[in-house]
Amino acid sequence: MKRRDLLAAGSAAALAGCSAGPDQGSGETRSQERFTWRIVTTWPPNFPGLGTGVNTLARYVEEMSAGRLRIRVYAAGELIPAFEVFDAVSRGTAEMGHGAAYYWRGKTEAAQFFAAMPFGLNAHEMNGWLYYGGGLDLWREIYEPFNLIPFPAGNTGVQTGGWFNKPIESVADLRGLKMRIPGIGGEVLKLAGGTPVNLPGSEIFTSLQTGAIDAAEWVGPYNDVAAGLHQAARYYYYPGWQEPGPTLECIVNKGAWEQLPEDLQAIVRVACQAVNQDMTAEFMARNAQALEQLEQDESVEVRAFPDDVLAELKRLTLQVVESLAADDPTVARVWDSYRQFLQQSERWQRISEQAYLETRR
Numbered sequence: 102m103k104r105r106d107l108l109a110a111g112s113a114a115a116l117a118g119c120s121a122g123p124d125q126g127s128g129e130t131r132s133q134e135r136f137t138w139r140i141v142t143t144w145p146p147n148f149p150g151l152g153t154g155v156n157t158l159a160r161y162v163e164e165m166s167a168g169r170l171r172i173r174v175y176a177a178g179e180l181i182p183a184f185e186v187f188d189a190v191s192r193g194t195a196e197m198g199h200g201a202a203y204y205w206r207g208k209t210e211a212a213q214f215f216a217a218m219p220f221g222l223n224a225h226e227m228n229g230w231l232y233y234g235g236g237l238d239l240w241r242e243i244y245e246p247f248n249l250i251p252f253p254a255g256n257t258g259v260q261t262g263g264w265f266n267k268p269i270e271s272v273a274d275l276r277g278l279k280m281r282i283p284g285i286g287g288e289v290l291k292l293a294g295g296t297p298v299n300l301p302g303s304e305i306f307t308s309l310q311t312g313a314i315d316a317a318e319w320v321g322p323y324n325d326v327a328a329g330l331h332q333a334a335r336y337y338y339y340p341g342w343q344e345p346g347p348t349l350e351c352i353v354n355k356g357a358w359e360q361l362p363e364d365l366q367a368i369v370r371v372a373c374q375a376v377n378q379d380m381t382a383e384f385m386a387r388n389a390q391a392l393e394q395l396e397q398d399e400s401v402e403v404r405a406f407p408d409d410v411l412a413e414l415k416r417l418t419l420q421v422v423e424s425l426a427a428d429d430p431t432v433a434r435v436w437d438s439y440r441q442f443l444q445q446s447e448r449w450q451r452i453s454e455q456a457y458l459e460t461r462r
């Protein structure tokens with residue numbers, strides 16, 4: 102194992118406060134049995150950051166287990182289509198999957214909170230809520246009936262608001278807008294008079310370029326440039342109100358999980374946590390580089406959403422979430438936990454990150 106990877110695994114184990122690691126595990130739970138798993142993903146093949154993060158996850162597991170658990174990575178469409186990942190892992194067609202929980206709102210509306218909520222928690226806060234604020238316990242409980250065990254496994258950090266083929270100067274400009282925007286953000290756009298569309302990453306460029314859609318949010322400068330979106334639309338808006346820090350998920354089939362010895366279970370858990378941290382670091386570095394490139398591109402205009410547009414989107418977000426919570430007691434429970442964490446964090450963030458960033462202006 103490379104020293105760099107040992108360090109990554111060690112720091113992740115320390116962060117996890119992991120007590121069931123192989124060093125502490127009892128000798129009798131360690132077997133020499135070998136496993137080959139498949140992980141199906143919602144990402145295009147080797148997609149920068151998201152897809153490559155899954156390759157990293159597979160490599161960490163293989164290295165830490167000395168090859169006792171190998172994971173073969175399948176991009177969207179290679180084994181199954183992107184949006185069948187949840188079902189495929191649920192029924193055991195694949196042992197693992199990687200994607201974002203808001204893709205599965207058709208299974209359970211509450212899933213969306215474990216990916217991203219418009220005007221909600223950012224990446225640091227998502228980690229705080231999931232690992233130390235009860236969020237992950239709720240997530241496990243909600244996926245349990247689907248035969249799935251979820252792990253946070255990646256976060257892009259705050260995204261951008263997306264690419265538009267016309268300027269957005271007022272709330273009225275959102276009316277009639279056909280936009281690729283998943284999850285609750287899409288519901289909010291609908292209330293604002295637009296038409297949300299959910300497309301996998303591989304289909305966004307063509308849809309935007311041909312005019313099948315008027316706008317698309319994807320991730321941020323790093324991924325958007327890689328997908329060529331800057332060549333499909335002119336106006337690039339910020340901030341990504343719709344996804345302030347989406348957590349990506351690794352889901353594991355419960356039956357497959359139970360067949361793993363304890364030390365391999367610990368390796369999977371810690372590898373997910375290491376990737377969760379690693380991806381955030383990569384996005385921080387690469388988004389900044391790609392933004393510099395976009396700012397020098399004369400065919401692109403990087404713009405802030407007007408304040409009144411953001412205020413209206415925020416008002417509509419609350420309306421969507423309150424309505425979901427009124428209809429679904431599970432959403433109500435998750436929203437209650439999420440909102441309490443958000444309100445508490447808000448006060449701390451104001452005098453820490455926010456106050457500090459203001460000093461650097």
Ligand code: CA
Pocket residue numbers: 260318319320344
């Ligand atoms: Ca997005």
